[in-house]
Amino acid sequence: MEKKIRVGVVGLGHRGRELLKLSATFDCVEIVAACDIRPVNWYEQQWLSTSPLSDMFPETTFYESYDKMLNEAGLDVVIVETGADIHAEFCIKALEKDINVLSDIPNVASLKEAELLWNAAQKSEAIISTGANPNYQKFTFLLNEFYDKGLLGKPYCMEAEYIHWSLAGSAERKHLNENGDWRKLLIPIRYCTHSLGPLLTIVHEELRYVSCFGTGYHSDEPDSIRKDDMMCAQFRTESGVVVRLMRNGRCRAKIGHHNYRVFGTEGYMERVERMDKMVIRYNSMKELDTDLKETGGEYMPPAYADNEKAVGHGGMDYAMLDYFYKAIAAGDAPPISLKQGFEMTLPGIYAEESAKRNGQVLRMKYPWDEDWSTEIE
Numbered sequence: 604m605e606k607k608i609r610v611g612v613v614g615l616g617h618r619g620r621e622l623l624k625l626s627a628t629f630d631c632v633e634i635v636a637a638c639d640i641r642p643v644n645w646y647e648q649q650w651l652s653t654s655p656l657s658d659m660f661p662e663t664t665f666y667e668s669y670d671k672m673l674n675e676a677g678l679d680v681v682i683v684e685t686g687a688d689i690h691a692e693f694c695i696k697a698l699e700k701d702i703n704v705l706s707d708i709p710n711v712a713s714l715k716e717a718e719l720l721w722n723a724a725q726k727s728e729a730i731i732s733t734g735a736n737p738n739y740q741k742f743t744f745l746l747n748e749f750y751d752k753g754l755l756g757k758p759y760c761m762e763a764e765y766i767h768w769s770l771a772g773s774a775e776r777k778h779l780n781e782n783g784d785w786r787k788l789l790i791p792i793r794y795c796t797h798s799l800g801p802l803l804t805i806v807h808e809e810l811r812y813v814s815c816f817g818t819g820y821h822s823d824e825p826d827s828i829r830k831d832d833m834m835c836a837q838f839r840t841e842s843g844v845v846v847r848l849m850r851n852g853r854c855r856a857k858i859g860h861h862n863y864r865v866f867g868t869e870g871y872m873e874r875v876e877r878m879d880k881m882v883i884r885y886n887s888m889k890e891l892d893t894d895l896k897e898t899g900g901e902y903m904p905p906a907y908a909d910n911e912k913a914v915g916h917g918g919m920d921y922a923m924l925d926y927f928y929k930a931i932a933a934g935d936a937p938p939i940s941l942k943q944g945f946e947m948t949l950p951g952i953y954a955e956e957s958a959k960r961n962g963q964v965l966r967m968k969y970p971w972d973e974d975w976s977t978e979i980e
């Protein structure tokens with residue numbers, strides 16, 4: 604029998620639990636270890652679960668200490684699902700032990716962390732892949748196909764929004780925050796990877812300049828942190844591609860999460876989501892076509908549409924894990940590299956700083972740049 608990939612998961616909150624269960628459906632995977640500083644997440648039934656993980660995975664060893672798990676579990680892979688502001692230290696520790704990593708997004712919370720993680724990845728014999736599931740949605744695949752066929756031409760302007768509605772005092776909000784405060788604390792524009800990731804797959808240069816504004820805070824809710832209700836950033840590449848992004852803190856309407864528009868020199872493609880209606884529209888002058896064509900905007904990546912096992916955010920999660928485990932089994936490069944991860948993550952860090960400086964245009968640097976610095980000028 605082929606050797607199975609020995610997987611451990613750190614962070615057993617809402618996302619960690621889902622990716623652990625979904626990983627267990629892969630024949631090539633063995634979930635040997637799981638770790639959380641809150642043992643209730645292992646031993647007790649949690650929100651949206653039918654039974655405790657300890658009952659579902661009796662063969663898996665639970666650890667309260669991440670270091671102990673790395674030292675003792677003999678892992679091939681660790682999936683990092685701690686809060687969005689504390690991924691880097693977990694990734695670095697695993698890479699230092701040559702354990703492969705799938706890290707949820709954003710990869711890092713600061714430029715200093717970016718430098719440390721970049722250096723750790725260069726030295727490691729293991730790979731780190733960025734767990735950016737929206738890069739596996741139908742829209743991303745169609746956009747790349749459209750671009751590769753020359754039907755879009757050169758993209759020159761793009762727009763994206765990720766608006767997640769929030770209702771004070773709701774059960775969902777209570778559950779989403781029960782494992783820690785990172786959701787309340789995270790600056791909205793820092794959670795930009797879902798929006799930038801898919802768009803950057805057809806832009807072969809980094810975002811270089813940013814200006815960002817926040818709306819300020821308009822709530823007297825007792826459980827809220829005083830952060831911007833909405834943040835609006837504009838980015839530009841060196842060659843002049845402009846990307847506009849909206850990210851919310853507060854939103855009282857269920858208007859739909861992920862919207863994208865891409866303007867190219869030959870064509871156009873958009874994904875518009877208004878809750879129950881998700882649609883992708885496109886046209887290309889290469890086909891002398893002025894009418895917009897329309898297709899379903901569901902998340903399911905086309906190649907997985909007939910796969911009954913493809914679940915999790917409409918199938919994107921399954922596709923992401925499938926690409927990752929196939930790369931691990933074959934000894935291939937990571938499906939979404941750390942470089943790609945930083946290209947979609949660091950713009951959020953610079954955008955936050957620009958908003959603090961009243962929209963000042965900042966030049967963005969990346970760890971592979973010659974003039975890289977952890978200080979923002």
Ligand SMILES: NC(=O)c1ccc[n+]([C@@H]2O[C@H](COP(=O)([O-])OP(=O)(O)OC[C@H]3O[C@@H](n4cnc5c(N)ncnc54)[C@H](O)[C@@H]3O)[C@@H](O)[C@H]2O)c1
Nearest residue numbers: 614615616617618619639640641684685686687707782783
């Ligand atoms: N890609 C997506 O679709 C998607 C969706 C939701 C969340 N996420 C990401 O997934 C990650 C986790 O989100 P969540 O909703 O599960 O958060 P969560 O707060 O529910 O879970 C995080 C868990 O990490 C644990 N943890 C913290 N410090 C630890 C430590 N030192 N050792 C071991 N465990 C520790 C916490 O106890 C908690 O249970 C975040 O980075 C978030 O951005 C991604």
